[in-house]
Amino acid sequence: MTQTCAIGLMSGTSMDGIDLAMLATDGENSVRRGPSFFVPYEAGFRRRIEAALEDARAIVSRDERPGDLAALEREITERHADAVARFLGEGVDGSGRPEIIGFHGQTVLHRPQAALTVQLGDGPLLASLTGRPVVYDMRANDMVLGGQGAPLVPAYHAALARSLPPEFAWKTPVAFVNIGGISNVTYVPADGDPVAFDSGPGNALIDQWVFREGGVPFDAGGAIASEGGVVDSVVAAYLTKPFFSRSGPKSLDRNDFTLAEAQGLELADGARTLAAVSAAAILEAAGNMPEPPKLWIVCGGGRKNPHIVGDLKTGAEKVGAEVILAEGAGLDGDAMEAEAWAYLAVRSLRRLPLTFPTTTGCREPVSGGLLASLEGGKS
Known part of the structure; x- marks a missing residue:
């Protein structure tokens, strides 16, 4: 074509x-x-x-x-x-x-x-x-x-999964993780439609925290978090939110999670703990997938936070999975969402589905x- x-x-x-x-x-x-x-x-x-x-x-x-x-x-x-x-x-x-x-x-x-x-x-x-x-x-x-109206990128993730370099081709199922203000995951099986949903807060809570407590717009390279430690009780408190007990498809508004659970933490501990929350929420998402992914491909701005990625790698290794940045698969982790919107525009012109029951909960595949x-x- x-x-x-x-x-x-x-x-x-x-x-x-x-x-x-x-x-x-x-x-x-x-x-x-x-x-x-x-x-x-x-x-x-x-x-x-x-x-x-x-x-x-x-x-x-x-x-x-x-x-x-x-x-x-x-x-x-x-x-x-x-x-x-x-x-x-x-x-x-x-x-x-x-x-x-x-x-x-x-x-x-x-x-x-x-x-x-x-x-x-x-x-x-x-x-x-x-x-x-x-x-x-x-x-x-x-x-x-x-449908939930989100996420829309999974159709593009599925296309990328079908063209991964040979060294990754056998590592199916694959999960793409986009860490923006909110994180979302796409599970791509060897055959069939992708499964996708928002997984929880990504960078939004960290950005809000360091701006409120430190007057800076974001934690560049996780520098602030590197001075702090994880407060496990706060991570656990976030993971008890009703959102995590719901099965997919599901999506979030940026304001669905707040800084309330982190109240009282010191600046660096808060930044490090909220990074741990982001990683834990992503790992928790595997429970809503048909089977655990063998490979996680991380994209979006959050992949530049070494604490989020490090926690992801540690958690994935415990179940025999691998975590790589998008660049490790020959992709561009910064441009992927913009690429997706170009891809979806062409699908829209051709009246091809943008979403599926397994990605947003719509009643049928829909353009x-x-x-x-x-x-x-x-x-």
Whole structure:
């Protein structure tokens, strides 16, 4: 089948900036990965998004934009358009001419129990500003059919699993772990549809903790945590949350976990303990998989925290499994979500499923997304 060149845009729950990636794909098993790019948000804009999460609590229907949300949505869209221009200005057009953009937007509210998810991002405006058609709002149709609306990356994880280097090909089942603000896992069996769900907090609690207690936006390289120790009772308290006793598919809003259990800890102990919580939550996820994975592939910003990864490796080794970073499998752990949105945009164009009953709980495999054309329409 003919390949389509696409750009994927992702601004995730860590709210640190915009990831961009290009790939060519048929929307199925053929994936040719291209260049990637990152445009960071400055601290002031990140704080504005954090404030918007509070405004978003008042939303009861997807089109509402209370408080600053309408103005913020336009600015987020304009920033994405500027990011695309910078990306293409770096000479990446030589890798292929992008025919479509997959646009995630910025999630400010995710309430799967109410079939409500809101991502700030104006697809028609982005199409107008970039001069390319845009596929956006890819979560909503899944919810219409009873799904959680997340995670959406598993379809792409499954395609990557089918093209792993030979030295990893025998290590099935494989689990991909994306550690962003929230962590999610994708279990890819040797045959059949992937199984996926959010596994728990990723970087979000750590970021909130070090900002509140130390005035820094994140624990770069786990430096703060390296001065502290794990408080096991706090880890245990987090793991007693009802979320962990629920079977998948399941998904989280960024605000579903708080710092309450860590209250009273010293800065470094809190950072180290919350890293242990992130790793423990991921390992706990194996209990919701058809069988334990033999190989864990770690991607997302959290793979740069040596304490999360170290705890994962220690826990996996106890059951005979291996943990590697995405780069160890020839992949790009920073660009994978943006690549996924490019891949999903092509699947959307071809009306292929973006989600499955085993990944979001939808009643049947379902496609999704709206297409904003250059003529200003959407479909």
